[in-house]
Amino acid sequence: xxxxxxxxxxxxxxxxxxxxxxxxxxxxxxxxxxxxxxxxxxxxxxxxxxxxxxxxxxxxxxxxxxxxxxxxxxxxxxxxxxxxxxxxxxxxxxxxxxxxxxxxxxxxxxxxxxxxxxxxxxxxxxxxxxxxxxxxxxxxxxxxxxxxxxxxxxxxxxxxxxxxxxxxxxxxxxxxxxxxxxxxxxxxxxxxxxxxxxxxxxxxxxxxxxxxxxxxxxxxxxxxxxxxxxxxxxxxxxxxxxxxxxxxxxxxxxxxxxxxxxxxxxxxxxxxxxxxxxxxxxxxxxxxxxxxxxxxxxxxxxxxxxxxxxxxxxxxxxxxxxxxxxxxxxxxxxxxxxxxxxxxxxxxxxxxxxxxxxxxxxxxxxxxxxxxxxxxxxxxxxxxxxxxxxxxxxxxxxxxxxxxxxxxxxxxxxxxxxx
Amino acid sequence: xxxxxxxxxxxxxxxxxxxxxxxxxxxxxxxxxxxxxxxxxxxxxxxxxxxxxxxxxxxxxxxxxxxxxxxxxxxxxxxxxxxxxxxxxxxx
Numbered sequence: 001x002x003x004x005x006x007x008x009x010x011x012x013x014x015x016x017x018x019x020x021x022x023x024x025x026x027x028x029x030x031x032x033x034x035x036x037x038x039x040x041x042x043x044x045x046x047x048x049x050x051x052x053x054x055x056x057x058x059x060x061x062x063x064x065x066x067x068x069x070x071x072x073x074x075x076x077x078x079x080x081x082x083x084x085x086x087x088x089x090x091x092x093x094x095x096x097x098x099x100x101x102x103x104x105x106x107x108x109x110x111x112x113x114x115x116x117x118x119x120x121x122x123x124x125x126x127x128x129x130x131x132x133x134x135x136x137x138x139x140x141x142x143x144x145x146x147x148x149x150x151x152x153x154x155x156x157x158x159x160x161x162x163x164x165x166x167x168x169x170x171x172x173x174x175x176x177x178x179x180x181x182x183x184x185x186x187x188x189x190x191x192x193x194x195x196x197x198x199x200x201x202x203x204x205x206x207x208x209x210x211x212x213x214x215x216x217x218x219x220x221x222x223x224x225x226x227x228x229x230x231x232x233x234x235x236x237x238x239x240x241x242x243x244x245x246x247x248x249x250x251x252x253x254x255x256x257x258x259x260x261x262x263x264x265x266x267x268x269x270x271x272x273x274x275x276x277x278x279x280x281x282x283x284x285x286x287x288x289x290x291x292x293x294x295x296x297x298x299x300x301x302x303x304x305x306x307x308x309x310x311x312x313x314x315x316x317x318x319x320x321x322x323x324x325x326x327x328x329x330x331x332x333x334x335x336x337x338x339x340x341x342x343x344x345x346x347x348x349x350x351x352x353x354x355x356x357x358x359x360x361x362x363x364x365x366x367x368x369x370x371x372x373x374x375x376x377x378x379x380x381x382x383x384x385x386x387x388x389x390x391x392x393x394x395x396x397x398x399x400x401x402x403x404x405x406x407x408x409x410x411x412x413x414x415x416x417x418x419x
Numbered sequence: 420x421x422x423x424x425x426x427x428x429x430x431x432x433x434x435x436x437x438x439x440x441x442x443x444x445x446x447x448x449x450x451x452x453x454x455x456x457x458x459x460x461x462x463x464x465x466x467x468x469x470x471x472x473x474x475x476x477x478x479x480x481x482x483x484x485x486x487x488x489x490x491x492x493x494x495x496x497x498x499x500x501x502x503x504x505x506x507x508x509x510x511x
Contacts, residue, residue, distance in 0.1 A: 011475070023505040025429045028464065028475040180482075187479060190504045194428050194438070286474075289486055303484065305506040308474060 002066040003040050007031040007207055010309075018064075020124050020199065022206040030306070031207045033064045041255045046226055049257075056112055056215040062251055063116055063215070064208045070122045071144045072115020074104040076215050080223035080371070085339035086352075090359050094369040096229070097336070098220050100376070101344050106143045106167065107377035108136035109216060109241065116212035117201035118144045126199035127151055132189035133202075134182050134237070134298045135164030136376055141201055142171035153198065155185050160297060163380035181292055183303045202238075213241040214248030220371055221249065221258050228252075228263040230368035231319070233355045235347045235375060236267040236276050237299035239306030245373075246313040266364070267310055267321035268354035270294035270346070274323035276307045281321075285311045295326045295384050296346035298376055320363050324353040330388050332356070333378060343378035351375075422450065422499040429505065430465075433458040442501075447478060448491040450501065465503060475506045 007016040011029025022031055040061045052058040056076025057069045079099045087095035100109040114137070121129050128151040131141045138154035145152035152173035156165070157180060168175050178185045193200040201209045221228055228249055234242050246265055253260035269277045272294030279287045287307035292300035304310070314321055324332070329346050332353035337343050344352075351372050358364040378385065393409075395401040421441050426434050434440055442457070444450030448470070455462035467473050470491070478485045479502040485493045495501075 023429055023475065025432075026464070028429065028473055028505050030475065183484070184482065187477065187482070187502065187504050190427070191425060191502065289484060291487075303477070303506070305475065 002064070003036045003043075003061050004064045004066070005034045005036050008034050018066075020126075020204045022204050030309075033207055033211055035062065035251075037251070037254050044255065044257075046257060049222065056115060056212065056219075059215055059218045062211075062218070062248075062255070064211050065116065065119050066123055069115070070119040071148050072111065072119065075111040075115045076103065077219060078103050080220060081340060081342065083340050083372075086336065089335065089339055090356055092359060092364075092366045092370055094367075096220075096224075096369070096371045097340060097342060098216065098223075098371055098373045099342055100216065101342060101348065101374050101378070105147075106136070106139040107380065108140065109213070109373075109375040110136045110140040111144075112215050113137075113209045113212035113240065114140040114144050114201055117199070117205045117209035118148055118150070120205055120208040121150070121199035121201070122148060124199065128153065128196075128198040129201060130154065130189070130193070130198045131201045131203075132182070132186045134300060135160050135167070135380070136298055137202065138173075138175070139164065139167040139171075139380075142168040142173040142175075145173060146171040155189050155192075157181050157185050161381045161383050163382060164298075167380055182301050183289070186301075186303075202240075210240045210244055213244035214251065216241065216373060217245040217248035218252065220373075221252055224369070226258050228258055228261050229371040230262075231264050231266065231364050232371045232373060233266040233268055233351055233358065233364075234373040235296075235299050235351050235354075236269055236307070236310050236321075237301040237304065237347070239276065239304040239308075239310040241373070241375070242267055243306060243309040243313040246317060263317060264319040264364075265314055265317040266319045266354070266358060267314055268351045269321070269323045270296040270299060270329060270350050271323040271325045272296070273300045273302055275302060276304060276310050277321045277323040279307065280311055280314060287311070294329075294346075296329055296350055297381075298345060298347045299350065320358065322354045322357045322361075322363075324350060324357060328353040328357075330385060333385055334388070336374070337378070342374065344374050345376040345378050345381040346384055347376045348374040348378070420445070420495070420497045422495050422497070422501055424450070424454065424501045425503065427503055427505055430461055430503065433461040433464075444495055446489075446491065446495055447480070447485055447493045447501075450495060451491075477504045477506050478502070479504065 009024035054077040081097040103111040130153040158177040273292035289303035329349040333349035
């Protein structure tokens with residue numbers, strides 16, 4: 001059974017029944033799912049949740065589906081890694097990495113939102129699912145559609161990394177590459193969704209889809225022993241996840257699962273596409289669109305519709321935001337890999353680099369709990385780091401050859417160490 | 420001088436369900452006024468009280484966001500394609 005009471009416009013408050021709607025007919029504001037929180041409070045507690053399967057549906061009372069979940073039965077409940085070595089490098093006491101780079105089945109945080117959206121699409125009776133994507137979302141929609149036996153069209157900008165393209169194509173959807181950037185794809189998909197009547201997970205199912213992002217925060221709190229972290233850093237592209245983390249934390253307090261101790265939320269963007277950070281630093285909530293120019297293609301969204309809500313949520317939480325250069329992003333990817341053994345894509349490198357910047361500038365204190373939300377996997381974007389890692393040493397298959405190489409390397413190491 | 424305007428679902432109640440209409444105007448501002456003349460009520464859905472495009476509405480001229488052009492003053496010419504699109508997000 002569902003605890004959803006309907007949809008409501010975030011701007012003007014107009015109410016709507018539970019339908020595949022995403023914008024308010026009066027003011028075009030985004031629609032938000034409304035729940036019956038007292039009923040949820042009566043239904044769930046820490047023990048009931050602990051007794052359930054380790055997937056994102058363990059929080060199903062706070063998710064907008066009516067019947068049983070249809071997909072995503074293995075999605076979510078990703079590791080919250082205690083990051084001792086990275087913490088030591090950054091000079092902080094209590095650091096964690098919430099690692100959605102190993103989310104099932106498609107290795108990004110998107111498996112959360114898509115699990116909810118496609119379960120809902122099936123409830124609404126759609127037979128074709130689709131999305132506008134910079135890659136990760138397309139991978140996830142294609143994978144879940146295959147599992148559910150639905151028709152699937154995915155729309156991406158041309159020029160994406162091979163891993164992201166093949167990572168969709170393998171599941172057998174129709175992949176359409178649009179000549180242009182993500183914002184062009186997004187605009188076209190809105191028009192296609194209108195005309196063809198498909199379930200575009202991040203367009204007409206957006207209110208349902210975005211609720212799935214809350215589970216990232218639910219898990220962080222549960223994995224910390226039902227406590228909110230003091231600080232959480234997450235990348236912003238279209239702006240879905242950050243406001244939903246804020247909403248999720250508030251809901252946990254509202255239904256009595258955690259004490260509302262406050263969590264400061266920080267937005268991370270690439271300097272080559274930082275419309276939200278620019279607005280935040282200017283002290284305005286008016287996000288001016290930009291033309292993206294960064295290696296962080298998965299977060300290269302120049303016109304983030306939820307940018308306004310990111311700024312609201314950051315400010316309300318007492319957090320902040322920063323942007324970092326492509327070079328810092330590459331360093332961030334390597335730093336996470338070499339201290340924690342986690343290989344993330346540029347969006348994750350952005351989060352690590354921004355965390356470093358926020359700690360160094362004193363925005364994030366060194367003695368409180370900090371979570372870095374890693375949302376994507378580096379094996380999908382190998383091209384980006386290919387030039388900045390050591391090439392293999394190719395030698396003949398003789399011990400003598402290896403001895404020579406080893407001595408040469410040992411010499412270089414000692415020189416480097418002395419130098 | 421006439422341009423084509425793609426009308427999104429939430430505004431089609433003003434255009435009797437039609438998804439594409441012809442309209443006139445030397446610039447976007449004049450175009451919106453012309454739409455209002457033929458489809459009364461449509462303007463206040465697109466623009467706020469000060470006449471600026473609402474926060475959650477994007478207007479495109481031949482695929483380019485008018486915020487990268489001259490906003491409401493963006494000049495129009497015969498045969499231009501205008502899209503009015505709710506500002507939705509997603510991706511990644």
